[in-house]
Amino acid sequence: MLHIALAKGRIARKVMKSLSDGGYQFPDYSDDSRKLIFTDKEGRIRVTLVKSPDVAVYVRRGAADAGIVGKDVLMEDGEEDVYEILDLGIGKCRMAVSGIKGKRDVMNKRILTVASKYPSIARKYFAGRFQPIDIIKLNGSVELAPLVGLSDVIVDIVETGTTLRENGLEAYDYFMDFSARLICNKVSFKMKQDELNQFIQVVKKD
Numbered sequence: 104m105l106h107i108a109l110a111k112g113r114i115a116r117k118v119m120k121s122l123s124d125g126g127y128q129f130p131d132y133s134d135d136s137r138k139l140i141f142t143d144k145e146g147r148i149r150v151t152l153v154k155s156p157d158v159a160v161y162v163r164r165g166a167a168d169a170g171i172v173g174k175d176v177l178m179e180d181g182e183e184d185v186y187e188i189l190d191l192g193i194g195k196c197r198m199a200v201s202g203i204k205g206k207r208d209v210m211n212k213r214i215l216t217v218a219s220k221y222p223s224i225a226r227k228y229f230a231g232r233f234q235p236i237d238i239i240k241l242n243g244s245v246e247l248a249p250l251v252g253l254s255d256v257i258v259d260i261v262e263t264g265t266t267l268r269e270n271g272l273e274a275y276d277y278f279m280d281f282s283a284r285l286i287c288n289k290v291s292f293k294m295k296q297d298e299l300n301q302f303i304q305v306v307k308k309d
């Protein structure tokens with residue numbers, strides 16, 4: 104049986120739909136269920152739903168043979184000791200530096216205060232521009248930070264741009280594109296090739 108760890112949220116919902124379209128039946132799965140582990144009717148796949156930053160942990164340690172997670176998360180947390188084998192083309196988004204609409208001059212400040220769920224990616228971006236920053240790690244609703252004076256700018260993902268727009272913010276610079284990736288345990292890659300290939304045929308976007 105192939106063990107798959109999915110980032111729970113939009114990625115899991117999309118992948119479970121692809122699996123169901125591809126003939127895998129998970130009778131006890133629904134998008135709003137609180138259950139965390141599912142086995143398909145024929146006993147071919149076991150799916151576990153985990154928080155995005157934990158997907159690579161399960162895969163690296165062999166608790167899952169493979170996992171699906173956003174490239175943004177892999178880049179932020181490092182992706183050593185697992186193989187990244189496929190770009191699934193789902194969960195597309197971009198990383199941007201954003202701030203209050205019409206105030207992009209703030210980027211010229213000597214030391215910029217930056218709020219982000221992605222401190223490592225933010226640090227690398229500003230280091231590349233030789234811009235000194237003071238980084239504030241947040242865990243969500245990052246768009247609030249410039250609005251209440253917690254930070255000058257934010258570094259966060261943008262998909263539709265709705266969250267920026269509805270909060271009077273704008274992207275000053277888009278600097279990276281992301282999508283969901285299939286990662287694989289190095290031993291499973293050798294030992295479960297056939298099962299993995301079958302899984303890939305079902306989840307990969309044409």
Ligand SMILES: Nc1ncnc2c1ncn2[C@@H]1O[C@H](COP(=O)(O)OP(=O)(O)OP(=O)(O)O)[C@@H](O)[C@H]1O
Pocket residue numbers: 110111112113114115154155172173174175176194195196260261262263281282283
């Ligand atoms: N608008 C968006 N918001 C969040 N993540 C997005 C968005 N668009 C694309 N993504 C991608 O999807 C991934 C997040 O999906 P995931 O299934 O982990 O959680 P989620 O949908 O944010 O749910 P939750 O916040 O409940 O964990 C991100 O890492 C990113 O790669």
Ligand SMILES: O=P(O)(O)OC[C@H]1O[C@H](OP(=O)(O)OP(=O)(O)O)[C@H](O)[C@@H]1O
Pocket residue numbers: 242243244245246259260261262263264265266267
């Ligand atoms: O461009 P949009 O389509 O508006 O999407 C981008 C927003 O979605 C994500 O937040 P999420 O929904 O994960 O909530 P969070 O801020 O609490 O992490 C991201 O951090 C942005 O806030």
